[in-house]
Amino acid sequence: KQEVTQIPAALSVPEGENLVLNCSFTDSAIYNLQWFRQDPGKGLTSLLLIQSSQREQTSGRLNASLDKSSGRSTLYIAASQPGDSATYLCAVMNNAGNMLTFGGGTRLMVKP
């Protein structure tokens, strides 16, 4: 059974810092990996999707990488802002393309 782990569970940084969030998964036979943002009491907003054949994806200040063989993904946030404060979740899609398995999330706080 696929298991997804995110470390750290919580992170607090001063504004302007570059930071990295980590995601690891136990079964490397994935179809794609998706990073989401969740604000308190809200639903999830998709940030980036990386196909299993890709190494990275970029959107603005966000860059996500994928190393499928080692079962790892990172989300890099450049020049962090207080508005980036949220919980970030990674999720892997199985090879059948029908199930997303989520990590527990990293709660990020960016202090002004």
Add this chain to the structure above:
Amino acid sequence: DGGITQSPKYLFRKEGQNVTLSCEQNLNHDAMYWYRQDPGQGLRLIYYSQIVNDFQKGDIAEGYSVSREKKESFPLTVTSAQKNPTAFYLCASKQGAFNSHTEAFFGQGTRLTVV
């Protein structure tokens, strides 16, 4: 605007009651999903549906039921058999049922509390 609408936003259930959470999407997506989120935890899959009139159990289906009579709608019923139903429930949808690299989109969630 296109999107996924969950209702109600807050729901209170008495012990022994069945309640139904609504999820509607106008994105013309084939696949729809229900997840449960407990405080400080990730999302766990309850049920999913790839096409109309078909659905599959996820990891924690016991005490829940669903239907998929229309492409746009995927209601979730929390039955009295679910012993610990207090949680945040999230509905999602995705274009393309199988083997498609498309993003999953989520609704704003329903917070269910047992009183």
